[in-house]
Amino acid sequence: MRTFNVIVEKDPDTGLFVGSVPGWPGAHSQGASFEELEKNLREVIAMLLEDGDPKLESEFVGLQTIQVA
DSSP: OOOOOOEEEEOTTTOOEEEEOTTOTTOEEEESSHHHHHHHHHHHHHHHHTTOSOOOSSOOOOOOOOOOO
């Protein structure tokens, strides 16, 4: 079992949830709900893993909140 971090955003035009694995080109999908997004991402990631381990272009470190006056 592999674990990947996913960034989830909501598209303001379509209202769809969009998810992507940071640093992994092609590892992204969308869905009308979190459940649909997760299902779609699992399918995409499983398909991409058929070609072997991912060659990540960057490493997800975390999120930071910044306040600006």
